Amino acid sequence: MAKKITTIIPKEEIEKQYHFMQSVQSENERIAASKGKRNAKAFVRTFGCQMNEHDSEKISGMLTSMGYEITDCQEDCDIIVFNTCCVRENAEEKVFGHLGALKGLKRANPDLIIVVCGCMTEQPHIVDEIRKKYKNVDLVFGTHNLHRFPELIYNVMTSRVRTYETSRTDSEVAEGMPVKRDSNIKAWVTIMYGCDNYCSYCIVPYVRGHERSRRPEDILKEIKELQSQGIKEVTLLGQNVNSYGKDLEPAATFAGLLDLICKETDIPRIRFMTSHPKDISPELIDTMAKHPAICDQLHLPVQSGSTRLLEKMNRRYTKERYLDIINNVKKKIPGISLTTDIIVGFPGETEEDFAETLDLVEKVGYDNAFTFIYSKRTGTPAASYPDQVPDDVVKERFDRLLALQNGISRRINDTYEGKIVEVLTEGLSKNNTDRYTGRTGGGKIVNFTAPYDVTGKIVNVKITHIQTWSLEGELIEDEK
Ligand code: SF4
Incomplete structure (x- = not known):
């Protein structure tokens, strides 16, 4: 098949989209003047992963450029956007629940524009359901049409016709659209979209489309701009960052991209997610080991410790291969923080398969594991596998896995007692406002005392107390 x-x-x-942003802004100003109203307000709610959170920052960026003030109160606004996720069934149910609850708001304010976008809307049966049951929704658009948001909003505003746009442009990426970032310390940077892996349980390739990489020069330009704005940490995002660049002309690699970013910028911290074990290259591990700016943290989803189940999941690696990768990573980057995703109750999972998962978790010694109960997704091969595991069995296994991982996380955290760690301070802790909070390069949450405001700074903190999910300490030294 041709590349x-x-x-x-x-x-x-x-x-053209910038032109529509101006037109929407003018329309909003006209409405405000004619009705003696305040400026237009927008509410954006995000469901799902980091990719969606960053897409919402792009949506907020476009809304701000259209003259909307972003608010966190949906009762008093002119446009409500739900950026949805479909990885798990309960996330979809939540969205429908929220849409139902908006019917009253729409009755009270018929001018309110309700928008649904994101992964859910790339599924035709979902769009049908919205069309039939949620007549309060004005606009539905898919993940491939994000950059067309200004034009779509303008059309809805001026025609008041319900609009659905989920058609795909599956080999293109948009550059140069505005972004309103949630943080002025850390930033997401998308490096690629979509996924070609088709793991048998996963809906992502069907809703996010083929892998599409951004050009290295565009990524570099964005990171340089972030650096000039004072951003201290970037997280490079993609469903499968290890496949980066295969679709570019000339082709590029993820290791090459990281190397370029480290050489051409002075951004102090670089993270990335998510990696697929089948595509992780020795060059990537060497690159991580070579550059101090690349955080000593690797999120490497394993999903199961059973080679038999991994095959049914279409993951294309074995337990042994995965452990080899981890051993190589530990050898090259001593002390690295390792995290993973694990699915419990995949169809056909036996007690022996589950024991393999527990064994792998012990052997790797993850700092943290994101554990999920298998969620059946219509349209994926695994949804029609016959041997679904009973709920009570899944729940019991899930609890056992959690208990094991909690013990391991605590054991690893205990080794930090008395150590001095480098922390990027994100601000005052939400629960304890006389303490600052931030993360180590390995991603550990550290709450600490400091005699003055160190928000946005990378500081040295001495660890004095250990919790299972966080560390506590005191400021030792400010950044140079
Ligand atoms: S790698 Fe597998 S699990 Fe991850 S997004 Fe792609 S298909 Fe889904």
Whole structure:
């Protein structure tokens, strides 16, 4: 099959969207003047992963450029956007629940525009359900149409016709759209979209489409801008960052991209997610070991410790191969923090399969594991596998896995007692406002006391007390 090359959406199309942003802003000003109203307000609710959180920052960026003030109160606004997730069934149910609850608001304010976008809307049966049952929704658009949001909003505003746009442009990426970031310390940077892996339980390739990489020069430009704004940490995002660049002309690699970012910028901290074990290269591990700016943290989803189940999941690695990768990572980067995702109750999971997972968790010694109960997703191969595991069995296994991982996390955290760690301070702790909070390079949460405001600074903290999920300490030294 011929290689599909990713291209950039033409500049004229992006300029057209900026033109629509201005038109929406003018329309909002006209409405405000004619009705003697305040400025237009927008509410954005995000469901799901970091990719969605960052997409919401792009949505907020476009809304701000259209003259909307972003608010966290949906009762008093002119547009409500739900950016949805479909990885788990209960996330979809939540969205429908929230949409139902908006019916009263829409009755009270018929001018309110309700928008649903994100992964859920790339599934035709979901769009049908919204069309039939949620007549309060004005606009539905898919993950591939994000950059067209200004034009779609303008059309809805001026025609008041319910609009659905989920068609795909599966080999293009948009550059140059505005972003309103939630933090001025840390930032997400998307490096690629989509996934070609088709793990048998996962809906992502069907809703996010093929892998599309951004050009290295565009990623570099964005990171340089973030650095000039004082951002201290970037997290490079993609469903499968290890596949980065295969679709570019000339082709690029993720290790090469990291190397380039480290050489061309002075950003103090670089993280990335998510990696697929089948694609992780020795060059990537060497690159991580070489550059101090790349955080000593690796999130490497294993999903199961049973090679038999991994095959049914279409993960394309074995337990042994996974452990080899981990051993190599530990050898090259001593003290690295390791995290993972694990699914409990995948169809056909036996007690022996589960014992393999427990064994792997012990052998790796993860700092943290994100454990999930298998969620059946319509349209994926695993949804039709016959041997679904009974709920009570899954729950009992889930609790056992959690107890094991909690013990391991605590054991690892205990080794930090008395150590001095480097922390990027994010601000005052939400629960304890006389303490600051931040993360180590390995991603551990540290709450600490400091005699003055160290928000946004990378500081040295001495660890004085240990919790299972966090460390506590006191400021030793400010950044140079
Ligand atoms: S790698 Fe597998 S689990 Fe991850 S997004 Fe792609 S298909 Fe889903």
